[in-house]
Amino acid sequence: MKDHERPPARPVRLSLFRSLWYRSHTEARDDAEAGRSITMPVRIGAPPLLQVLRRLSIALLVLAITTLIVYADHDGYNDNSDGSVSLLDAAYYATVTLSTTGYGDITPVSDTARLINILLITPLRVLFLIILVGTTLEVLTERTRQQVRIHRWRVRTSGHIVVVGYGTKGRHAVQTLVGKGISKDQIVIVDAQRKSALAAGDDGLVSVTGDATRSETLVKAEVQNASRVIVAPQRDETAALVTLTARQLNRRATIVVAAREDENVPLLKQSGADTVVTSSSSAGRLLGVSIVSPTVAQTLENLMTLGSGLDLIERPVSRAEVGEEPRSCADLIVAVVRGKQFLDYADPRLARLQSGDRVITVSRAAPAADEQESFT
Structure with missing residues (x-):
């Protein structure tokens, strides 16, 4: 049986005091392995x-x-x-x-x-x-403190976002999430490279070092309790295996996958991806637009880059906007999500906004400089 087909191991959630007083051989082995693979954010101590x-x-x-x-x-x-x-x-x-x-x-x-x-x-x-x-006690208890931090994190982590791959795509995804107001405490990085995992720790993120195609690695990242998963590895076949493993561990999470080739999109969706973003075709379309109309390409780049001037945001319709025409609202509304329907600005059903609608607008937001500095 392959690793991604194995049933997920059920993590044992022990109380903090019990974990310090007594641990079985299996629990001790799991804690030791977690200490080697999980990197907690670096705490800045006093001089x-x-x-x-x-x-x-x-x-x-x-x-x-x-x-x-x-x-x-x-x-x-x-x-x-x-x-x-x-x-x-x-x-x-x-x-x-x-x-x-x-x-x-x-x-x-x-x-x-x-x-x-x-x-x-x-x-x-x-x-x-x-x-x-x-000072002597600090040296002696450093390992215990690290295990306590990891134990507390594993007990409290739920409804978080798991990002597989901390390369260029993963870094920019995290930067956008933080800029949108998501706390770093709710983001967990999984990467096979120790260097990338340490870089995530330096950026204030919890990271897990290991092969994300193996269920054991994703279990350490608490993917079974995650609400969303971003899969951004370097290769499409790796993305398919990671998506399949993540979907097996968590049937409810929203999984977004980055792919390089359009032909792999159906395979990724069959593996359990809710949304697949193709990087090569998106880059090709942007190149074509840049040749025909550089200003349009610059506008698209501004919309996709957080804090560059123009941002696409999704928000619930306000009470004052209910019953109004989309064009009469202060924000530029380009689309509306009504129930499970996606209605663009030219759709005749958008004569009036209704209660419960979610509007997609173009707005000018101040850059989150304090949040982005840690990723530069």
Whole structure:
């Protein structure tokens, strides 16, 4: 049985605490494999000097709090040198206690002081030690944190968009999605090249490294819970296998596929694609238009390029537009989707707009520069 014909593996969704406390051999293997293949967005940490100063400040704060706690009950402590505990003695006791030095010259003698040592001083001592060895703990817990991040992402991911292929077509598709207001948290990249997956992580996207024609790879991308899938590999035969596998894993998702040749469109639709965009024929038509009318070609390029001046958008008809003629609306309406019918601007049934219509308009939108900078 071929890989794309295998029944999808059902992922085990464990609670976060259970995954940290106990994992079977299968779960441990899956987590290890996920850690190697799934790349999470890079988090920008504080500079090393700032981290050291921050930890030093927290340590001094813990020391000050401990000093105040001891001094507030200084009558419950005994100093072997003079019998009384001053503020300086309280600071000295806090220092040697938090550092676990403990010379024994100042000791709690009352029940209250000993109870405070048990309930407050001891936790503060542990916190102080954690702060001091924080760098070492970060190194030791880095792998655990990564597994926790991946586990939380896999549990929460649903209704997202999976983009197979992070080449030129995949990058521009993601750029358009982000420009249309879709959060990067809702986009997952799948690419066989580790370099492309790392580039997606640098762009703030979750990526999965692996062969998208295999169901195991798409399961890692949670394609079974995705709402939309974009298939944009380099070869049409790869696109057909990916589409077939994705449709087998998810019967409800909308699948859009990029193809190079028109003759492969029927095969891709039989594989489960809802929409097939042919890159070579589209480029050829644009070349022909550019020769005949360069300005028309420039207008088409503006319509297809987000933030270049003119954008094609689809939106629901507003309450004020219901009952109006399309030509009387403020936006330039070029088509209307009514139910399952697509009506262009010249269709006689478009005499009046109706409630529930979705209009396709040409509008001038401000470029989303802050969203596009990360892809440049």
